[in-house]
Amino acid sequence: MSVDLQTVVADPAAAERAAIRRTRAGTRTRRITIGVVLAAAVALVGAVALSVGESVISLPDVLSTLAGQGSRNTNYVILELRLPRAVTAILVGIGFGLSGTVIQSLLGNPLASPDVIGLSTGASAAAVLGIVVIGLDGIAVSVIALFGALLTAAVMYVLAWRDGVSGYRLILIGIGLAALLLSVVSFFMTRAQVTSASEALVWISGSLSGRNWSQAVPLAVALAVLVPVLAVLSRVLGLLGMGDDTARGLGVPVQQTRLALLIVAVAIAGVATAATGPIAFVALLAGPIGRTLSRDGGAALLPSALVGALIVLIADFAAQHTPGLPLLPVGVLTGAIGAPYLLFLLATMNRAGRGG
Amino acid sequence: MTDDEPTGTRHTLRGEHLRLAYDRRQVVDDLSIDIPTGGVTMIIGPNGCGKSTLLRALARLLTPVGGTVYLDGRDIGTVPNREVATVLGILPQSPVAPDGITVTDLVSRGRYPHQGWFRKWNAEDDDAVAEALAVTSTGELADRPVDQLSGGQRQRVWIAMALAQRTDLLLLDEPTTYLDLANQVELLDLLTDLNRRSGTTIAVVLHDLNLACRYADHLVAMRAGQIMAEGKPSEIVTPEMIKEVFRLDADVLRDPVSGTPMIVPIGRHHVAAPTATITDEVENTA
Numbered sequence: 001m002s003v004d005l006q007t008v009v010a011d012p013a014a015a016e017r018a019a020i021r022r023t024r025a026g027t028r029t030r031r032i033t034i035g036v037v038l039a040a041a042v043a044l045v046g047a048v049a050l051s052v053g054e055s056v057i058s059l060p061d062v063l064s065t066l067a068g069q070g071s072r073n074t075n076y077v078i079l080e081l082r083l084p085r086a087v088t089a090i091l092v093g094i095g096f097g098l099s100g101t102v103i104q105s106l107l108g109n110p111l112a113s114p115d116v117i118g119l120s121t122g123a124s125a126a127a128v129l130g131i132v133v134i135g136l137d138g139i140a141v142s143v144i145a146l147f148g149a150l151l152t153a154a155v156m157y158v159l160a161w162r163d164g165v166s167g168y169r170l171i172l173i174g175i176g177l178a179a180l181l182l183s184v185v186s187f188f189m190t191r192a193q194v195t196s197a198s199e200a201l202v203w204i205s206g207s208l209s210g211r212n213w214s215q216a217v218p219l220a221v222a223l224a225v226l227v228p229v230l231a232v233l234s235r236v237l238g239l240l241g242m243g244d245d246t247a248r249g250l251g252v253p254v255q256q257t258r259l260a261l262l263i264v265a266v267a268i269a270g271v272a273t274a275a276t277g278p279i280a281f282v283a284l285l286a287g288p289i290g291r292t293l294s295r296d297g298g299a300a301l302l303p304s305a306l307v308g309a310l311i312v313l314i315a316d317f318a319a320q321h322t323p324g325l326p327l328l329p330v331g332v333l334t335g336a337i338g339a340p341y342l343l344f345l346l347a348t349m350n351r352a353g354r355g356g
Numbered sequence: 357m358t359d360d361e362p363t364g365t366r367h368t369l370r371g372e373h374l375r376l377a378y379d380r381r382q383v384v385d386d387l388s389i390d391i392p393t394g395g396v397t398m399i400i401g402p403n404g405c406g407k408s409t410l411l412r413a414l415a416r417l418l419t420p421v422g423g424t425v426y427l428d429g430r431d432i433g434t435v436p437n438r439e440v441a442t443v444l445g446i447l448p449q450s451p452v453a454p455d456g457i458t459v460t461d462l463v464s465r466g467r468y469p470h471q472g473w474f475r476k477w478n479a480e481d482d483d484a485v486a487e488a489l490a491v492t493s494t495g496e497l498a499d500r501p502v503d504q505l506s507g508g509q510r511q512r513v514w515i516a517m518a519l520a521q522r523t524d525l526l527l528l529d530e531p532t533t534y535l536d537l538a539n540q541v542e543l544l545d546l547l548t549d550l551n552r553r554s555g556t557t558i559a560v561v562l563h564d565l566n567l568a569c570r571y572a573d574h575l576v577a578m579r580a581g582q583i584m585a586e587g588k589p590s591e592i593v594t595p596e597m598i599k600e601v602f603r604l605d606a607d608v609l610r611d612p613v614s615g616t617p618m619i620v621p622i623g624r625h626h627v628a629a630p631t632a633t634i635t636d637e638v639e640n641t642a
Contacts, residue, residue: 013486019498020485023460026499163379238454239468245417245448250521251441251469295501297457 027296034293038306042090045313049086050078052321080212088211088275089316089330090309091219093282095272097308098230100283101290101300102265105237106258107167110345113284114149114269117174120278121181122152123270124204127277128185131200132192139214141203142274149270152177157262165258206279206331208316215275222271230264234299237261241297279331281338282311366393367428367443367524367557369414375422376409376581383409384581386423391525391574396551397559398568401578402602407561408449408529410578414559415446415527441469445523447514449530453502459513460498463488466520488519492546508539515546526550528560532567540564544571569593570614577601593617 011017050062057065057074065074066083100113114120126148130136136144156177160170185204189197202209236257239247248254269283290304315337316330369391376384383406391397391414399407412418414425416432425432432440445466453462466488467481489495492512497505502513511531518526528547532540544567550556562568568575569589576586579601585592598606604621611618 013483013490013495016486016489016495016498017482019495020460020464020482020489023458023499027458027461235468239465241452241454242465243448243450243452245412245446246451248417248437249415249441249446249448250465251438253437291455295456297454297461297502 030296031294031298031302035302035306038293038303038310042306042309042313045310045317046086046090049089049313049317050082052317053077053082084212084216085208085316086313088216088219089208089312091216091223092208092272092276092279093286093309093312094227094305095219095223095268095308096279096282096312097286097290097304097306098227098301099265099269099272100285100308101287101304102230102237102261103269103283104287105241105291105299106261106265107170108241109167109171110284110288111342112167112171112174113281113287114266114273115278115280115283116178116342117171118156118176118178118181119149119152119174119266119269120273120280121178121185123149123273124278125181125184125188126151127203128188128192128200131203132188132196135196137199139218142215142218145277146270146274149273150266152181153262153266157259165255202329203277205329206277206334207329208276208279208312209327209329211276219271219275223268226264226268226271230261230268230301233257233261233264234301237299238297277329277331279312279315280335281342282308282315282334284338285334285341286311366555368393369425369427369444369525369557369559371410371414371420371423371425373423374410374413374420374425376406376413376418377421378409378418382421382581384413387581387583388423389414389576389583389586391557391559393557394551394555395557395573396548396571397557397574397576398572399559399561399576399578400563400565400568400601401584405578406581407578411446411527411529411559411561412448415444416440417446417448438469441521441523443523444525444527445518445521447518447526447528447531449533451514453510453513455503456501457503458498459489459494459500459502459505459516460485462502462513463494463516463520466517466522469521484520484522488516491519491550492516507534508536508542511535511539511543512546515543519550524555525557526559528558530561530563532562532564540567547571565598565619566611569616569618570611589617590615593619 047059047062051057051059055077057078061070061074062078064070065078070078096114103114103117104110104112123145127141127145130141130144156170156174157165160166160173162169189200192200236252239250239252240254240258244254286304286308289307291300293307294300294303311334312330315333319328319330319333322328371387371389374384374387375382387410389410399411401407409418413420416425416437419433427435427440427444463485464481467484470481489498492515494509494512494516497509497513502510505513515531518528532543535543547558547560548571551558572589574586575589575592577584577592577597584601585597593608595606595608598604598608598619606622607620609618609620
């Protein structure tokens with residue numbers, strides 16, 4: 001732009017500059033506050049989960065055990081039993097929260113979470129196939145479940161493609177695929193031996209019981225690779241939220257970035273599902289809560305991730321300590337909370353005119 | 357135009373033999389257009405005539421089925437998307453403001469094409485955003501969430517985002533829709549300021565014929581995917597042209613304020629006899 005005389009005399013936009021600086025500082029403070037509060041809540045619930053179980057270990061003892069100064073007893077209970085379970089809960093919560101909010105933002109629809117659009121069902125179908133038909137167990141089930149989720153996503157994307165992918169079509173095709181895959185799951189379950197069927201049933205309801213470091217470590221490694229990629233892409237995610245035309249007008253290669261984001265989000269949902277099975281509706285719930293908390297037009301990745309972790313931690317703690325219902329899988333509990341929300345979404349969506 | 361000709365590079369935009377379609381529905385066939393550099397172009401035409409489609413193609417939001425859009429003589433489809441965005445800004449018809457985003461953050465997004473993946477926010481970005489807020493008088497709104505603003509304020513904020521992009525070419529698709537008359541005039545004045553002060557080439561799809569005639573250096577009238585007439589409004593706007601483009605009888609008068617053509621439509625009702633005054637009319641019916 002040309003330099004006009006005014007800029008030589010004084011800064012004509014001094015007031016605007018001050019307002020911009022003030023606004024930015026306000027947004028940053030809010031973001032940091034929300035992040036710190038949520039992280040503290042996760043740490044607190046995590047500490048309670050480590051401390052309370054069949055035996056209660058006091059918080060100072062928990063901390064000294066974590067610092068490497070526990071007794072043989074606390075070392076075993078905390079480091080081998082409770083810590084891997086809590087860490088897995090936090091990691092899958094982060095994973096479901098992130099993948100849910102990213103896919104919802106990408107497709108511009110709060111319904112579009114991996115559990116509604118069939119990704120989790122794809123993972124379940126593959127896992128049940130693995131457990132019941134091939135006789136896999138342990139980490140092998142996780143690997144085949146991951147491939148199930150990725151394959152489902154690929155099929156969904158191809159079926160939804162028509163000169164680009166629209167969010168609505170992808171969701172409808174995903175729901176259709178989920179129905180198909182659910183019948184695959186039922187078919188294998190009815191053909192299965194009782195023992196492998198009950199093992200498969202626990203897996204597909206999503207369970208944290210008996211998780212040890214062999215689930216937590218691969219999940220942590222996968223997230224350590226995928227989350228930074230997502231963080232780099234997150235700025236573009238915000239731009240995509242302004243509509244395809246606006247984003248492309250600002251220089252975003254819309255289809256390519258959307259595909260890249262979708263792949264990363266599906267992979268995250270896949271590795272999380274692989275570790276614990278599909279913990280129902282965490283991905284559906286975490287995004288809207290995270291985005292409502294932040295409400296600054298950003299991608300809200302951090303709040304959604306932490307809300308996801310918080311939901312899984314609390315739900316797992318509640319599932320373990322519900323009187324009269326021992327060994328309740330955590331997914332049954334989150335399902336009981338999430339399903340009414342899903343109904344609420346479906347009931348209000350078209351009335352608000354947000355269906356398209 | 358004004359005598360203080362701005363300095364800097366002048367970017368050109370034209371389309372040749374454009375064939376535009378959505379899915380298989382063809383909207384525009386074999387249309388060529390040259391957007392006058394440094395001028396204000398207004399594109400008018402009845403609903404569904406393809407004016408927005410043409411604007412989207414010129415802004416590379418829609419890939420032509422046939423023909424080519426040239427930006428500075430280069431096929432716009434071969435220029436990297438981000439490079440285009442540093443030269444050409446587009447404000448689409450219905451941009452979406454993400455929930456809760458502040459005016460500052462939204463306008464700052466106009467700086468995206470200048471930034472790249474890892475480049476940090478710098479002083480030039482600050483200048484561009486502050487200036488865009490100042491020019492559009494949205495400085496007092498800087499910390500407000502966009503979804504709490506009125507329609508007129510919101511439209512000014514979107515314009516500010518496009519301005520922060522600091523492009524030599526600016527295309528706008530019906531920017532005055534949903535605005536009351538005062539806001540429409542204010543917005544078109546703002547675009548004229550921008551054109552005169554910085555030499556920005558502006559192309560606007562507009563519904564209001566009289567405002568288009570008043571504010572355009574170059575008027576393009578479209579019907580059924582074709583350009584029926586183009587040129588200076590005072591040279592091309594006639595009752596015959598309006599009849600041909602809009603299938604509407606109209607008188608064309610001289611706008612008493614601007615001296616540009618003013619279109620007065622003639623419908624089936626409320627038409628006084630050509631020579632009658634209002635009092636004659638009242639007496640006759642009495």
